[in-house]
Amino acid sequence: ETPAVEDYQAGFVAVIGRPNVGKSTLMNELLGQKLSITSPKPQTTRHRIHGVHTTATHQIVYVDTPGMHIGGERSINAYMNRTANSAFADVDLVLFVVEAGRWTHEDQAVADKCKTIDVPVVILVNKIDKFKKKEELFPFLQKIGENAEFTTLIPVSAYKKSGLDLIEKEVLKYIPHQSMIFPEDYITDRSTRFLASEIVREKLMRVLGEEVPYGATVEIEQFKYDEAEGRWIVNALILVEREGQKLIVIGAKGDMIKQIGTQARKDLITLLEGRVHLELWVKVKENWADDERALASLGYND
Ligand code: GDP
Ligand code: K
Ligand code: MG
Known part of the structure; x- marks a missing residue:
C-alpha cells in the first residue's frame, strides 16, 4: 500500500569530508549495498x-563525493574538488564526515566551507571503533565542537555498523515531506558499465602500492551479455602514465594483474548476477590526469 504523500519523505543528502575518513564506506553501509568503491x-x-535508499516511509538519495583536499596541481585534483564542491547544491542536508581522533587542516577547510553554505550540516565522527574507551573520545569531540560550530555531532563506526540508525533518524529531520523522487527500484544515477569500471579501479587501488594508483584510470572497452555463452563479456583497459607503471600493474609473471582480475571478477559476478568473462589490458597514456580534454574523454566531466 502506498503511503499518503504527506506521510512520505524524500530528499538529497551530500556526504562530504577530506579524503579517507570513510565517506564511501559509510554510504554503502547506509544503503546496505556496496555501490561506491x-x-x-x-x-x-x-x-x-548517487546511492538511493528507498523504504515504505522514505527515499533518501545519498550523494557520495571525492574527498576535498588541499594541494595536487593536476587537472584530476581540480576535477575532484570541483565535484565535491558542487555536491552542496540542491541537497537538503550535508553529512560532514570526520575521523575520530584526527582533525587536520583539510578538515578545518571543509568546516570553514560548511559555514558559508545555506544547507544544514551534521557531523559524523566515524571510526570510533579505534577507541577502546568512550572517554578517550571526549576531548576530540569537544575540540571539533569548538572548531566547527555545528550543533549535531554523531559518533559512528561504519566498520561496526554502530550509529547508523542514529544517522538515519537525524537525516529524516531534514528530509522534506513529499512523494518519491525516483522509481522504487532505482538504485543509482550511474550505469552498470560505470560501476564495472569502478570495481576494476578499486582492485587497482587495493592491490597496488603507492606508486601507481593515482596515475591510473580504467576504461571499459567492451561490456555485453553473450547469449550463446550465457555470460557477460567485460574488457577493461587500465590506463597508466608511464611504461614503468605498466610493468608494476602487470607484475612479475603477471601476478599483479591476475590478482586484480580475480578480485574484480568476483565483484562483477555480484554486480551482474551472472557469469563473467573479464579481460584486462594495460596501456600507457601519458598525462591523462593533467589534460582536461583527456579527462573528459575518460568520463571525468560531470
Ligand atoms: P573515503 O575516502 O572518505 O570515501 O573513505 P573510504 O570509505 O574509502 O575508507 C577509507 C579507509 O577507512 C578504508 O580503508 C576503510 O576501510 C576505512 N574505514 C572506513 N570506515 C571505517 C570505520 O568505521 N572504522 C575503521 N577503523 N576504518 C574505517
Ligand atoms: K579512500
Ligand atoms: Mg570515497
Missing part, C-alpha cells in the same frame, strides 16, 4: 555518485 588510499572516489 573504497580503499585505504585517498582519492579512491573520483566521481560523484
Whole structure:
C-alpha cells in the first residue's frame, strides 16, 4: 500500500569530508549495498555518485563525493574538488564526515566551507571503533565542537555498523515531506558499465602500492551479455602514465594483474548476477590526469 504523500519523505543528502575518513564506506553501509568503491588510499572516489535508499516511509538519495583536499596541481585534483564542491547544491542536508581522533587542516577547510553554505550540516565522527574507551573520545569531540560550530555531532563506526540508525533518524529531520523522487527500484544515477569500471579501479587501488594508483584510470572497452555463452563479456583497459607503471600493474609473471582480475571478477559476478568473462589490458597514456580534454574523454566531466 502506498503511503499518503504527506506521510512520505524524500530528499538529497551530500556526504562530504577530506579524503579517507570513510565517506564511501559509510554510504554503502547506509544503503546496505556496496555501490561506491573504497580503499585505504585517498582519492579512491573520483566521481560523484548517487546511492538511493528507498523504504515504505522514505527515499533518501545519498550523494557520495571525492574527498576535498588541499594541494595536487593536476587537472584530476581540480576535477575532484570541483565535484565535491558542487555536491552542496540542491541537497537538503550535508553529512560532514570526520575521523575520530584526527582533525587536520583539510578538515578545518571543509568546516570553514560548511559555514558559508545555506544547507544544514551534521557531523559524523566515524571510526570510533579505534577507541577502546568512550572517554578517550571526549576531548576530540569537544575540540571539533569548538572548531566547527555545528550543533549535531554523531559518533559512528561504519566498520561496526554502530550509529547508523542514529544517522538515519537525524537525516529524516531534514528530509522534506513529499512523494518519491525516483522509481522504487532505482538504485543509482550511474550505469552498470560505470560501476564495472569502478570495481576494476578499486582492485587497482587495493592491490597496488603507492606508486601507481593515482596515475591510473580504467576504461571499459567492451561490456555485453553473450547469449550463446550465457555470460557477460567485460574488457577493461587500465590506463597508466608511464611504461614503468605498466610493468608494476602487470607484475612479475603477471601476478599483479591476475590478482586484480580475480578480485574484480568476483565483484562483477555480484554486480551482474551472472557469469563473467573479464579481460584486462594495460596501456600507457601519458598525462591523462593533467589534460582536461583527456579527462573528459575518460568520463571525468560531470
Ligand atoms: P573515503 O575516502 O572518505 O570515501 O573513505 P573510504 O570509505 O574509502 O575508507 C577509507 C579507509 O577507512 C578504508 O580503508 C576503510 O576501510 C576505512 N574505514 C572506513 N570506515 C571505517 C570505520 O568505521 N572504522 C575503521 N577503523 N576504518 C574505517
Ligand atoms: K579512500
Ligand atoms: Mg570515497
